[in-house]
Amino acid sequence: MARAAQTSARPSDLVGALKSGALAAIxxxxxxxxxxxxxxxQGPTGALELEPRLMALGAFLAVAFVGGFLRGWLAxxxxxxxxxxxxxxxxxxxQVGRFFGLALLAFAIVEPIIFYDNRYVLDLGILVxxxxxxxxxxxxxxxxxxxxxxxxxxxxxxxxxxxxxxAQNFGWPFWIxxxxxxxxxxxxxxILGFPVLRLRGDYLAIVTLAFGExxxxxxxxxQSFTGGPNGISGIPRPSFFxxxxxxxxxxxxxxxxxxxxPTHRIVFLYYVILALALLTxxxxxxxRRLPVGRAWEALREDEIACRSLGINTTTTKLTAFAMGAMxxxxxxxxxxxxxxxxxxxxxxxxxxxxxxxxxxxxGMGSQLGVAVAAFAMLAAFELFREFAQxxxxxxxxxxxxxxxxxxxxxxxxxxxxxxxxxxxxxxAEIVAEARQ
Amino acid sequence: xxxxxxxxxxxxxxxxxxxxxxxxxxxxxxxxxxxITALIGPNGAGKTTVFNCITGFYHPSVGMIRLxxxxxxxxxxxxxxxxxxxxLARVARTFQNIRLFPGMTVLENLLIAQHNPxxxxxxxxxxxxxxxxxxxxxxxxxxxxxxxxxxxxxxxRRADDPAGDLPYGEQRRVEIARAMCTDPVLLCLDEPAxxxxxxxxxxxxxxxxGMRAEHKTxxxxxxxxxxxxxxxxxxVVVLDYGVKIFDGTPTxxxxxxKVIAAYLGxxxxxxxxxxxxxxx
Numbered sequence: 001m002a003r004a005a006q007t008s009a010r011p012s013d014l015v016g017a018l019k020s021g022a023l024a025a026i027x028x029x030x031x032x033x034x035x036x037x038x039x040x041x042q043g044p045t046g047a048l049e050l051e052p053r054l055m056a057l058g059a060f061l062a063v064a065f066v067g068g069f070l071r072g073w074l075a076x077x078x079x080x081x082x083x084x085x086x087x088x089x090x091x092x093x094x095q096v097g098r099f100f101g102l103a104l105l106a107f108a109i110v111e112p113i114i115f116y117d118n119r120y121v122l123d124l125g126i127l128v129x130x131x132x133x134x135x136x137x138x139x140x141x142x143x144x145x146x147x148x149x150x151x152x153x154x155x156x157x158x159x160x161x162x163x164x165x166x167a168q169n170f171g172w173p174f175w176i177x178x179x180x181x182x183x184x185x186x187x188x189x190x191i192l193g194f195p196v197l198r199l200r201g202d203y204l205a206i207v208t209l210a211f212g213e214x215x216x217x218x219x220x221x222x223q224s225f226t227g228g229p230n231g232i233s234g235i236p237r238p239s240f241f242x243x244x245x246x247x248x249x250x251x252x253x254x255x256x257x258x259x260x261x262p263t264h265r266i267v268f269l270y271y272v273i274l275a276l277a278l279l280t281x282x283x284x285x286x287x288r289r290l291p292v293g294r295a296w297e298a299l300r301e302d303e304i305a306c307r308s309l310g311i312n313t314t315t316t317k318l319t320a321f322a323m324g325a326m327x328x329x330x331x332x333x334x335x336x337x338x339x340x341x342x343x344x345x346x347x348x349x350x351x352x353x354x355x356x357x358x359x360x361x362x363g364m365g366s367q368l369g370v371a372v373a374a375f376a377m378l379a380a381f382e383l384f385r386e387f388a389q390x391x392x393x394x395x396x397x398x399x400x401x402x403x404x405x406x407x408x409x410x411x412x413x414x415x416x417x418x419x420x421x422x423x424x425x426x427x428a429e430i431v432a433e434a435r436q
Numbered sequence: 437x438x439x440x441x442x443x444x445x446x447x448x449x450x451x452x453x454x455x456x457x458x459x460x461x462x463x464x465x466x467x468x469x470x471x472i473t474a475l476i477g478p479n480g481a482g483k484t485t486v487f488n489c490i491t492g493f494y495h496p497s498v499g500m501i502r503l504x505x506x507x508x509x510x511x512x513x514x515x516x517x518x519x520x521x522x523x524l525a526r527v528a529r530t531f532q533n534i535r536l537f538p539g540m541t542v543l544e545n546l547l548i549a550q551h552n553p554x555x556x557x558x559x560x561x562x563x564x565x566x567x568x569x570x571x572x573x574x575x576x577x578x579x580x581x582x583x584x585x586x587x588x589x590x591x592x593r594r595a596d597d598p599a600g601d602l603p604y605g606e607q608r609r610v611e612i613a614r615a616m617c618t619d620p621v622l623l624c625l626d627e628p629a630x631x632x633x634x635x636x637x638x639x640x641x642x643x644x645x646g647m648r649a650e651h652k653t654x655x656x657x658x659x660x661x662x663x664x665x666x667x668x669x670x671x672v673v674v675l676d677y678g679v680k681i682f683d684g685t686p687t688x689x690x691x692x693x694k695v696i697a698a699y700l701g702x703x704x705x706x707x708x709x710x711x712x713x714x715x716x
Contacts, residue, residue, distance in 0.1 A: 290571075291550075292555065294547060298537050298548045301537035304531075305535040305537065307493075308615075309519075309615075309618055312523075416540065416596065417544060418575075426541065430600035
């Protein structure tokens with residue numbers, strides 16, 4: 001605190017900050033003078049009229065000035081809010097953090113009971129959990145193995161179409177199709193993995209991006225098999241282990257002596273995706289403590305050292321791709337059964353980008369961080385639904401701020417997989433990132 | 437000096453070319469089982485290239501590299517692909533510019549070195565995922581082995597610290613401990629004493645001698661620190677401009693005129709004499 005007061009007292013800083021603000025305002029003027037400052041309109045005679053909008057332009061310039069001023073003012077100040085907090089508060093925060101994951105889990109379990117009458121919240125919960133699962137799945141590839149994958153949505157699509165086609169063409173039930181879809185997606189993960197074995201970082205990202213697009217374009221154009229742009233509709237809804245959620249004597253409500261309501265199915269779907277997400281989490285946590293998981297992390301840290309220790313980097317990479325893809329595929333078939341309708345439109349690049357943003361924002365490799373990030377991201381999307389125009393703007397600003405404040409994500413430290421004594425968190429600065 | 441009677445490593449007519457550059461030119465030498473062989477030479481002599489050929493990071497242009505295990509199994513290293521040299525032939529190495537896994541703890545680093553036996557014990561992940569005792573026991577044994585080696589290099593107290601946080605000298609020792617966790621028959625150390633102070637390099641000498649005596653590990657090392665080379669090696673091979681110029685005992689190497697010339701240059705009159713010979 002003392003340091004902040006000291007620096008702000010220096011007049012040179014004020015001048016610098018004013019300069020920085022003025023510069024930002026000038027740049028903003030250059031950018032916006034014609035875009036915002038003048039509006040073209042049709043006059044009464046039909047001629048084009050120019051209507052100056054000085055107020056709007058002024059507002060933009062003021063915002064730019066303040067932004068630039070603050071940047072100059074805080075330059076050199078680390079935006080480390082934590083250092084201003086008293087130690088007792090920090091200790092308390094650590095205590096809370098320890099139980100935060102459990103509290104979140106408890107909330108996830110009781111959520112359908114609390115919001116039983118609120119269909120909107122239940123649907124949102126299902127959506128969030130789907131993205132939590134996708135985030136956890138991608139976390140294996142990006143966070144643990146350090147392979148930057150921009151085409152993760154491809155496996156989501158493979159899972160969704162696998163279930164839709166198997167269920168429609170052969171009438172197989174959901175619970176049999178689910179593991180099959182997972183295996184098929186894992187197979188595609190290996191197929192993607194082979195050509196990119198030698199690639200790293202940006203090059204890997206480009207190829208995976210292309211892979212995602214290829215899968216989407218095949219789905220779009222293979223009309224006879226996938227239904228093309230019309231997609232597949234009438235995908236069978238899941239049953240309660242054989243008992244359908246219908247309004248007749250064979251249905252779920254009648255079997256258990258309840259009054260029929262469509263909410264039963266929603267709540268069931270909610271618990272299915274919760275269970276699937278928790279399975280993903282459990283498997284990932286388990287794998288991290290097994291040789292294969294440690295090899296993934298070692299691969300992220302130093303591939304050459306891995307080879308010198310006799311680790312087969314080829315199979316290690318392929319298992320990471322396959323494992324991540326499998327969970328993506330399972331989430332995909334859940335998506336298909338929930339929606340009842342799928343089309344290539346649901347599997348665009350923006351989905352990959354969203355899942356990757358969740359992983360990066362959450363902190364690569366951190367399970368809790370990814371869950372919180374998925375929640376924050378989708379909840380924010382919903383909050384700004386009414387202001388659809390500004391949604392992406394706010395989203396962009398939020399991402400920039402978070403990357404300044406916490407460049408390594410919400411949970412930036414790495415928990416060791418094994419320790420002799422009390423495990424110590426590894427600070428983010430020395431943990432390798434996916435980009436190398 | 438004649439070839440050792442029981443060589444663990446035999447390098448024959450090894451050449452490595454990068455385009456027009458001949459980094460290693462027809463080098464042959466062998467390393468005796470259970471002994472310490474030093475590979476020395478001025479900078480750019482091709483020592484690390486020889487290492488990279490032995491450990492599979494380069495494919496030699498010409499030549500044969502044979503590794504004989506004590507049980508009679510023979511491996512032709514130039515034919516094995518990278519990770520198989522460490523896995524099957526059990527040749528471990530360290531790197532000139534240390535290559536630890538900096539974001540993982542020292543203990544984790546040492547467990548990754550035991551990847552292959554642990555992978556087998558975890559039933560290629562299946563048994564481990566189910567949490568069977570087979571894997572838990574194997575992991576405990578692996579931790580014990582890691583603890584043993586950490587104790588040997590005097591870093592047991594740093595086991596839970598991130599490897600990237602350790603000072604330079606300790607990172608070097610962790611890298612050696614990590615290599616030893618793979619149970620190597622041949623350990624290749626690329627400048628293990630680089631950046632160490634006098635006391636640390638004396639400790640290193642002791643450690644390497646101990647490893648040779650107790651674990652029957654054969655060691656091949658590249659080193660510039662003559663106190664290490666002269667103090668512990670049983671045999672010295674000298675390279676200069678990719679060519680072997682000397683192969684013998686540490687006492688002989690000091691007095692070899694070619695080696696002295698390679699390191700220190702030659703007297704002025706010798707240069708004149710040589711120039712006169714070629715007619716300059």
